[in-house]
Amino acid sequence: MFEFLLYPLALLVTLGVLVTVHELGHFIIARRSGVRVVRFSVGFGRPLLRYEDRHGTEFVLAALPLGGYVRMLDEREPGLVEAERRPGDVSYTDLSVGWRMAIAAGGPFANFLLALFVYWVLLVLGTTTLVPVIGVVSEQSVLEQAGGRAGLEIVAVDETPTRSWQEVSMALAGRLGDTGVITLELAEPGAGQGQRVPLPIDAWHRGEEEPDLIGSLGIEPGLLPIVGEVVPDAPAAAAGFRSFDRIVAVGDTPIESWGQWVEKLQASPGVPLAVTVRRDDAEQVLNLVPGVRPGADPAQGKSGYAGVGPYVREIVYGPLAAMPRAVAETWDKTGLTLHLLAKMVVGDVSMSNLSGPITIAQVAGDSARSGLPYFLGVLALLSISLGVLNLLPIPILDGGHILFCAAEALRGRPLSERAQALGMQIGLFMVGGLMVIALYNDVARLF
Secondary structure (H helix, E strand, O other): HHHHHHHHHHHHHHHHHHHHHHHHHHHHHHHHHHOOOOEEEEEEEEEEEEEOOOOOOOEEEEEEEEEEEEOOOOOHHHHHHHHHOOOOOOOHHOOOHOOOOHHHHHHHHHHHHHHHHHHHHHHHHHHEEOOOOOEEEEOOHHHHHHHOOOOEEEEEEEEEEEEOHHHHHHHHHOOOOOOOOEEEEEEEEOOOEEHHHHHHHOOOOOOOOOOOOHHHHOOOOOOEEEEEEEOOOHHHHHHHHOOOEEEEOOEEOOOOOHHHHHHHHHHOOOEEEEEEEOOOOEEEEEOOOOEEEEEOOHHHOOOEOEEEEEEEEEEEHHHHHHHHHHHHHHHHHHHHHHHHHHHHOOOOOOOOHOOOOHHHHHHHHHHHHHHHHHHHHHHHHHHHHHHHHHOOOOOOHHHHHHHHHHHHHHHHHOOHHHHHHHHHHHHHHHHHHHHHHHHHHHHHHHO
C-alpha cells in the first residue's frame, strides 16, 4: 500500500515545493515594487484553502497541483480593477519596465536559489558515494582499444573532476551528439593523478532515445574488492591491511568483487586465511584471522569479519566551504541544462528526453525510496530545469515577459496589443506542443 502511495505523494511534494518557491520569487519582488498582489495561488481550479492577509492578498491552495500563479492588480483587466482597487493601490501597468522585468525574473531566480540551498545542505550534511572505479572493460570496446583497464579510477572527464559515477554521467551527457575526442583521466585508486586516455567519438549517440553513456565506452561500473577504511585494532589492521589494497585472492580462490570478499569472510569465522593483495603494483600475502560475531541470520550461527570497508568516498564540507561549492554545482548544472536544450533544438539530443508529470513522479518516487539525499538531489536538478525553462524567450513564460519588457525599453513604448496577443498565441502553441510531446514520451515509457 505504501509503495502505491509513494509515487503520487513524491510527485505532490516535488511539484508543491517547486511551484511554491517559484511563485514566492514573483511574489516577493512584486511586494517590493509596491504593486497590489491580489492572489497568490499554488495550484489551479477550485480553492481548497484560503487566507487573506492585511494587505488584501488572498493566499490559495487549489485542487489541481500542476502549477500556480501570482495575480497582480492590472489595468488590462478594467472590470476587475474597478472592483478590486483600493485607495492608494498601485497596478502592474503603473510599474516601470525595470520592476516588471524583475518580477518576471523573480520566479526562476528563486528556483536557482532553492537548488543552491539544497546543494549546500547536502554538502554540509555529507554524502557517501561509490568511487567511479571501472569494474569491467568490454572486449573490443573503445576504452579497451585506447588502453584502459579494470580497476582504474575515473578521476576526470574532459578535465572536469569526477568524484562519483553521477558526476561521470553528467560530464558525459554534455558530449551527446559531438564528434571528436572524450578524454578520460584514469588513475590507480587513491593516486589522485594518472594517465589521459583519449576516446574518439563520431556523432556520439546523436538522436538516440535512451543512450547508455557509460556502457557505450566499454565501461561497466562495479564495487571492486578495494579496501577503503581499515578499522583500528580490528583483525584486518592486525594482519597489515592498508587503504587501497586490491584483494586478489583468498587462498586459491580469486576474488573479483567486494560481495565475493564479504561472503568469504562471513563463512570463515576464526579460520586463518591467506589473503593475496596487490599494493603498489606488487602482490603480497597477508595472514588474516577473521573475527567472530553472531550471524545476521540466527540459523547460520557465527559469522566472520575483518574490519575493513569498501572504497567509497564521503563528500562533506564545512558551512562556509560548502557555499562556493554549492554555487559551482548550481552553475554547472544550469550550464549543462542549457547545453542539452540547445542540442535538442538542433537534433543532437532526442526529443524523447522531454519528460512530463508521469516521469517526474517516477523519478521522484524512485529517489525517495533511495533516501532523502537522493530525493533532494533530484529536487535541486528539477528546480534548475524549471528555472531555465521559464527563462526561455517564449511568450506566456517568464522569459517572454522579460522579452516584451526589453522591447518596450528599446522602443520607448509598449508593443501593440495585437503584437502581444499574437506573441501569446505563438507561445501558447509552442508550450502546448512541448507538453503534448512530454506526455507522449511519458506514456511511451510506460509501455
